[in-house]
Amino acid sequence: MSQMDDIRANAEEIQKGLRKLGANRTVALSVHKSKELIAELEEKMQKLVDQLASAG
Numbered sequence: 001m002s003q004m005d006d007i008r009a010n011a012e013e014i015q016k017g018l019r020k021l022g023a024n025r026t027v028a029l030s031v032h033k034s035k036e037l038i039a040e041l042e043e044k045m046q047k048l049v050d051q052l053a054s055a056g
Contacts, residue, residue: 003055010048017041 017037020029029037 007051010044014041014044
């Protein structure tokens with residue numbers, strides 16, 4: 001898998017997570033689950049930023 005494929009996959013995972021938190025979500029999340037998801041998305045975002053920095 002190329003680095004661009006990794007970056008794209010990571011961005012798609014972040015997008016899916018944000019949909020779970022967004023106004024148009026289909027299921028309400030508990031506060032605990034929301035906090036877990038936010039922490040997970042923050043980690044993924046940092047990874048994406050690092051990947052983009054090393055790619056450019």
